[in-house]
Amino acid sequence: MMEGLREFCGMIWKVLSDQPDPKAAFLPLVPEAWRVEVSALLSVLPILMVFPALFALTTVLERKGLGRIQNRPGPNRVGPAGFLQFAADGIKTLTKEDVVPRAADRVLHFIAPLALVVPVFLTFSVLPFGRNLVPLNLDAGLLFFFAVGASTELAIFMAGWASRNKYSLLGALRGIAQMVSYEIPLILSTLSVVMVAGTMSLPAIVDAQAAGSGDLLSRWHVFTPWGFAGFLLFLVAACAEANRAPFDLPEGESEIIAGYYLEYSGFKFALFFLGEYLGLFAACGLGITLFLGGWHAPFRFMEAWVPSYLWFFAKLAGLVAVFIWVRGTLPRVRMDQLMNLAWKFMLPLALINLFAAALWHFLGSTPAGWAITTGLLVVSYWSLGRILMPPGRIGRRVYRYAGEGPA
Amino acid sequence: MSALNLLLGIVVLTGAVAALSLRNLVHCAFASIGAFLGLAGLYLHMGAEFVGLVQILVYVGAVGILFVFAILLTRGGGVEERPLFSTSWLCGVGVAGALALVLLSGLFKGADPSDPAASRPSPTLKQVGQRLMVEDVLALEIMALLLTVASIGAIVIAMPEPSRKEEDPT
Amino acid sequence: MTELQFHLSLSALLFCVGLAGVLIRRNVILALVGIEFMLNAANLNFLAYWRYGSRTVSMDGMMFVVFSIAVAAAEVAVGLALVIALYRRLRTARLDEMQSLKGCTERTDDERS
Amino acid sequence: MLGSGIIKGMVETARNFVGSYIDPARLTTVEYPEERLLPKENARQFPFLLHDGLDPDAGLRCVACQICEKECPPQCILIVKDPVKKPDALGKMQFQPKVFNIDISVCMSCQICVEVCPFDAIKMDTEFELARTDRFGGLLLTKRELTKSNTHFQKIHPIDAAIVDGRLAADKAKAEAKARAAANAAASTPPQNS
Numbered sequence: 001m002m003e004g005l006r007e008f009c010g011m012i013w014k015v016l017s018d019q020p021d022p023k024a025a026f027l028p029l030v031p032e033a034w035r036v037e038v039s040a041l042l043s044v045l046p047i048l049m050v051f052p053a054l055f056a057l058t059t060v061l062e063r064k065g066l067g068r069i070q071n072r073p074g075p076n077r078v079g080p081a082g083f084l085q086f087a088a089d090g091i092k093t094l095t096k097e098d099v100v101p102r103a104a105d106r107v108l109h110f111i112a113p114l115a116l117v118v119p120v121f122l123t124f125s126v127l128p129f130g131r132n133l134v135p136l137n138l139d140a141g142l143l144f145f146f147a148v149g150a151s152t153e154l155a156i157f158m159a160g161w162a163s164r165n166k167y168s169l170l171g172a173l174r175g176i177a178q179m180v181s182y183e184i185p186l187i188l189s190t191l192s193v194v195m196v197a198g199t200m201s202l203p204a205i206v207d208a209q210a211a212g213s214g215d216l217l218s219r220w221h222v223f224t225p226w227g228f229a230g231f232l233l234f235l236v237a238a239c240a241e242a243n244r245a246p247f248d249l250p251e252g253e254s255e256i257i258a259g260y261y262l263e264y265s266g267f268k269f270a271l272f273f274l275g276e277y278l279g280l281f282a283a284c285g286l287g288i289t290l291f292l293g294g295w296h297a298p299f300r301f302m303e304a305w306v307p308s309y310l311w312f313f314a315k316l317a318g319l320v321a322v323f324i325w326v327r328g329t330l331p332r333v334r335m336d337q338l339m340n341l342a343w344k345f346m347l348p349l350a351l352i353n354l355f356a357a358a359l360w361h362f363l364g365s366t367p368a369g370w371a372i373t374t375g376l377l378v379v380s381y382w383s384l385g386r387i388l389m390p391p392g393r394i395g396r397r398v399y400r401y402a403g404e405g406p407a
Numbered sequence: 408m409s410a411l412n413l414l415l416g417i418v419v420l421t422g423a424v425a426a427l428s429l430r431n432l433v434h435c436a437f438a439s440i441g442a443f444l445g446l447a448g449l450y451l452h453m454g455a456e457f458v459g460l461v462q463i464l465v466y467v468g469a470v471g472i473l474f475v476f477a478i479l480l481t482r483g484g485g486v487e488e489r490p491l492f493s494t495s496w497l498c499g500v501g502v503a504g505a506l507a508l509v510l511l512s513g514l515f516k517g518a519d520p521s522d523p524a525a526s527r528p529s530p531t532l533k534q535v536g537q538r539l540m541v542e543d544v545l546a547l548e549i550m551a552l553l554l555t556v557a558s559i560g561a562i563v564i565a566m567p568e569p570s571r572k573e574e575d576p577t
Numbered sequence: 578m579t580e581l582q583f584h585l586s587l588s589a590l591l592f593c594v595g596l597a598g599v600l601i602r603r604n605v606i607l608a609l610v611g612i613e614f615m616l617n618a619a620n621l622n623f624l625a626y627w628r629y630g631s632r633t634v635s636m637d638g639m640m641f642v643v644f645s646i647a648v649a650a651a652e653v654a655v656g657l658a659l660v661i662a663l664y665r666r667l668r669t670a671r672l673d674e675m676q677s678l679k680g681c682t683e684r685t686d687d688e689r690s
Numbered sequence: 691m692l693g694s695g696i697i698k699g700m701v702e703t704a705r706n707f708v709g710s711y712i713d714p715a716r717l718t719t720v721e722y723p724e725e726r727l728l729p730k731e732n733a734r735q736f737p738f739l740l741h742d743g744l745d746p747d748a749g750l751r752c753v754a755c756q757i758c759e760k761e762c763p764p765q766c767i768l769i770v771k772d773p774v775k776k777p778d779a780l781g782k783m784q785f786q787p788k789v790f791n792i793d794i795s796v797c798m799s800c801q802i803c804v805e806v807c808p809f810d811a812i813k814m815d816t817e818f819e820l821a822r823t824d825r826f827g828g829l830l831l832t833k834r835e836l837t838k839s840n841t842h843f844q845k846i847h848p849i850d851a852a853i854v855d856g857r858l859a860a861d862k863a864k865a866e867a868k869a870r871a872a873a874n875a876a877a878s879t880p881p882q883n884s
Contacts, residue, residue, distance in 0.1 A: 535639065554650070
C-alpha cells in the first residue's frame, strides 16, 4: 500500500518536473492496444480541466480587481473573501431555465455556443505550455491557431442571427466587422516573429527565444524594437479579437443590451462566457509564445528551480491582469474610432513593423540594427499618431459644472 | 478508402446538396461552410497540412462570412416563399446527372490506377514556402496583384452610387 | 475502390452537385456557392492526383490548389460585390427577375408579385 | 504623443487599486448587514405609537381621539375606542384605543398623522428592514406591534425627542404645580371637579 503510494507520488513528480516526455511515466502502465487513446486523453484532459478552472478563478479575481480599481471591495460574500463566488455563479447558471425565443431558429440557436467553445478549445492544442508540453506539435501551428480561431466569427453570427432579435443581429454584425478588421493587424504582427524565427511551429519559436549560454537575459522577442512594437500591436488586436473592453462593442450593454448573446440564458450563456475567456487565454498564450519567450524564465539560472509550465502560467496570469487593468481604465470606443484605429493606424504600423523586422533580419542585433529599426518605428508611430489625432483638434475638456470650468 | 475518408466524403456531399436545396438562405450558407470544412478535413487527411489550414482560413473565415453578409445585404435572411428552382430545373438536373454518369463511368472503366505512392508525402511548411517564394514567385506576385485588383474592384463595384437627384440639377 | 478513385469520384459528384445548383437555383448567391463547389471539386482533384499520383515529391498539385483558393477568394469578393450592386439597382437577388436584357423592362404585375 | 493619455489613465487606476489596500478611507462602501450607517434624523418610514415608562399599555400616550384616523389621506388607520378610561402618565383619566391598526401597504408615509396628533403619541419610525418570506405577512400592524418606547424615539430622532420631551416635561411640571396649588388652596375639595 505505502509502496504503491510512493510509486504513484514518484510518477506524479516525474510528470510535474520537466521530463523529456511527461506522458512516458504513465504510458507503460497502459495495455499496448489502448496506448494511442490514453495518450490522446492525457493530452486533452489537462486542457479541459486547467483552463476552465482558470476561467473560474479569473472571473472572481477580475471582479475583485475591477472593484479595487473603483475603490470598492468587490465580491466578498461567498466563501473565504468571496473566492467561491464562481461556484455560486456556476450553480446559478446551470440551474437557470434555458429560454429559447419562439421565433428563434432552434437548431442554430443550440449549435452556436458549441461552435464558439469547441474551436477555442482546439486553439489550445498547438500552444507549448512547458518544456515538451505541447499537445500537437504542428509544423504550421500558427496557421492552425488562426484558421481555427477564424471560425469563432461564424459562431457569433450564428448566435446573433438565430436569436431573431435585432439587438442580437446588430451585436453579431458588429462583432464580425470588428474581428475581421482586427484579424489583419493581429496576423501581420505575428508574421514579424515568423519572419525572424523562420518557422511557424510554436515550439520552434519558443526555442528561438531561449537564452544562449553566454546571455544574461533571455532573447525574448519583446526585447527587440520590432518585437516590442509587434507585441503592443498584438495586445491591442487580441483585445479586440476577444471582444474585451475597450473594444466590447459587440456586447455594449448600454447600446445593444448584450449583443449576440442577448437571447441566451442558463448553460448556453455560461458557454459563451467560457468561450470568451478561453479565447482571451488562448490569445495571451499565443502572445507569450511569440513575444515573451514561451515557457522560458527571464534568466537562464531560474529555469533550474521552477518548472517550465509554471513560468508559462505566471506570464499568462500577468497578461490577463494587464487586460483586466485595461478594462478597468478605458471607456468603450465608438464604432468609427474602432475602425479608424484598425485600418488607418494599426494596419500601416503592422506593415512598417514587418519591414522593420525584415531590416532586423539583415542587420541583426547590431547597434545599427537597433538604431535604424527603433528610429523607423518611433517616427512612423509619431507621424501616424499626428495624422490620426492632430493636436488641437481635440481640445482640453471643460466641465461646465465641476472643477476648472469658467467661473 | 478509410472510414474517416468516407465520413468526410458524406459530410461534403450532404453539405453541398443541402446548401443548394434548402429553403432558408442562411441555412444554405452554413451548410456550404460545413461542406468546405469537410473538404479541409479531407485535405488534412491527405497530408496537405498547409492547404487544409488555408482552406479553413479562407473558406470558413472569409468566404463563408462574405456569403452570409451578402445574404443579409440582399434581404435573404427570411424563409423564401417563392419557388426555389427555375422552371427548367429538370433540364439542369439532367445535364448535371449526365455529366456525373460520364465522369464516373470514365473513372471506373479505365485501367484501375493502383496507388503508387506508398510513402506518405508530407511536405514541411518550409518546403512549401520555398516553392512559393522561389520557384513560383512570379505566379505569387501575379496572384497578389490579382487579389489587390479584385479587392479594389469589389469596393468600387459595391460602393453606393451617388443618387441621381444630386447629380441632375433639374 | 482505391483511394484515388474515391477522391476522384467524390470530386466528380461535388462538381455535378455544384453544376446542378448553378443551373437550377434562382438565387444569385447560391449560384455563386455552386461555382465555389465546382472550384473546390477541382481542388480536390488536384490534391488527389498529387497525393496518389506518381510524382508526389514535386508539389505541383498543392501549388495549384493554393493559387486556386486565392483565385476563388478574389472571385467571391468580386461576385458578391456585383450581387450587391445588382440588388441595389434592381431590388432583387433572383436570377429569374433580372431580365432587362430580354427587352421587357416593364415588368407585369403578376411577375412583380 | 498618441497614447500618453492611456498611460496616464492606467497610472491613475493603478493608484486606485493599490491605494484601496493601503488607505481604508478610500473604500467608501459600507458592508451593510455587518456595518450600518446611523439612520438619518429626518428619515421616515411608517408611523409608530409612543409609550412612556416600561409598560406599553399603561404608558400609552394615545387617547384614541381619532384625529389621525380622520386626517389620514389614504385612510390606513383604524381606531376602536376602549369605553373604559384609564389613568395616563400624568395620572389623568383618559380613553385608550382598544384597537389601533395601520395597514402599511396603504400608508404613504406622509407624516400627516404625526403633524395632527395633539398628544405627541404617534411618530415616524426609521425601521426599513421590513422584508418577509411570506408575501402578505407583516403588512397590517396592530397596537402591540406599533407601540414602542419613548427611548426608541429618543434614539432615532434625538433632536425631535428633546423638543417633545421638554414640552411634555414643562406640561407635566405645570400640571403638577397646578395640582399642588389646587391642593394647597383647597385641601378638602375633591380634584375631579375641573
